[in-house]
Amino acid sequence: MNVSARRRRRCLVSAPALALLIASAGCSSADEAAKPVVPTPDSKVTELCRNLHKQLPDKVDGLERADPEPESELTAGWGDPAIILRCGVAKPPEMNNPEADGVTVDGVNWLLEEQDDGSFRFTSTLRKAYVEITLPEERAGGGVGPLTDFAAPMKKAIPKGIA
Numbered sequence: 824m825n826v827s828a829r830r831r832r833r834c835l836v837s838a839p840a841l842a843l844l845i846a847s848a849g850c851s852s853a854d855e856a857a858k859p860v861v862p863t864p865d866s867k868v869t870e871l872c873r874n875l876h877k878q879l880p881d882k883v884d885g886l887e888r889a890d891p892e893p894e895s896e897l898t899a900g901w902g903d904p905a906i907i908l909r910c911g912v913a914k915p916p917e918m919n920n921p922e923a924d925g926v927t928v929d930g931v932n933w934l935l936e937e938q939d940d941g942s943f944r945f946t947s948t949l950r951k952a953y954v955e956i957t958l959p960e961e962r963a964g965g966g967v968g969p970l971t972d973f974a975a976p977m978k979k980a981i982p983k984g985i986a
Contacts, residue, residue, distance in 0.1 A: 864911030872910035929974030
């Protein structure tokens with residue numbers, strides 16, 4: 824099987840298969856002391872992100888909300904090590920790759936990128952603002968499960984379209 828065919832198949836992978844993929848990936852530990860950088864989007868995207876912030880759940884994947892510092896309506900977190908959300912991030916360069924891995928969870932499309940530290944970064948696609956969710960390696964064993972908790976808030980606050 825050639826590389827492009829293999830990539831195409833991974834883009835269409837089911838949620839259970841993706842969970843297994845994530846659970847089996849990476850062995851290095853994440854830097855728990857790292858603090859997320861607060862994005863600096865334009866005013867239109869900032870307003871969308873503020874609307875999303877109001878919709879975010881108190882729990883994600885059963886984890887209590889624990890927002891990172893510095894405090895911002897553009898970032899949020901759950902658990903320790905934290906699942907981190909950043910709203911208003913720049914378009915990732917990987918989105919220009921037609922063979923990039925992606926997943927759709929409850930009607931929200933995400934670019935999937937495995938990081939060198941074993942964590943996974945998901946960035947929303949086909950929405951008016953880019954929202955990034957980072958699952959630390961310790962939280963990646965549940966696959967895309969945490970993304971289900973973001974679907975309803977995303978659909979309410981961030982309209983479909985191109986950012």
